[in-house]
Amino acid sequence: MKHLLVATLFIAAFSLQMAAQDSPIFPKGEIAATDNHTGTVWLKELNGADSIVNYSIAVATFMQVAKLDWHIHPGGQVLLITAGAGYYQGKDKPVQIVQKGDVIKCLPGVAHWHGASPGSGFTYIAATPAQKGKTIWLNRVSDAEYSSVKFPAA
16 A cells, blocks of 8 residues: 555656656755765755655756766665756666656665766656665766766757
8 A cells, every 4th residue: 555655646746747847846955965976966855754655755956967976775766857868877787878757767785876967957756765774875976987978969
């Protein structure tokens, strides 16, 4: 029942965000003050995990070239890309170019990073189960890793 409720809320939020097109339905939130990213990132928590629904749901908005450090979600994470274009890379995998409308599954326990492209900001809704623990932050994404990605011309 909990999973059905979370899935329904998640799909409804995503549908509303997509219908709004370039007008975000959720506020950008506050500029993240943590030291787990480079560039400017805004974060707005929409739902904190609790004893009833054990999922955290948040909106993250990235300025051009902003990116999160390598990190691990012990319970995995799903990203619904709602605006812009960016990158996602799992450990030992090629970088994926992601755009509005894409759904990214960050596998449990797998190190990865995500962030905006040089030519576009990037926004997503993230659903993260909390029962297996909090995000584990690792090292920064190197300039070589980031600059090696070739974004196709528009």
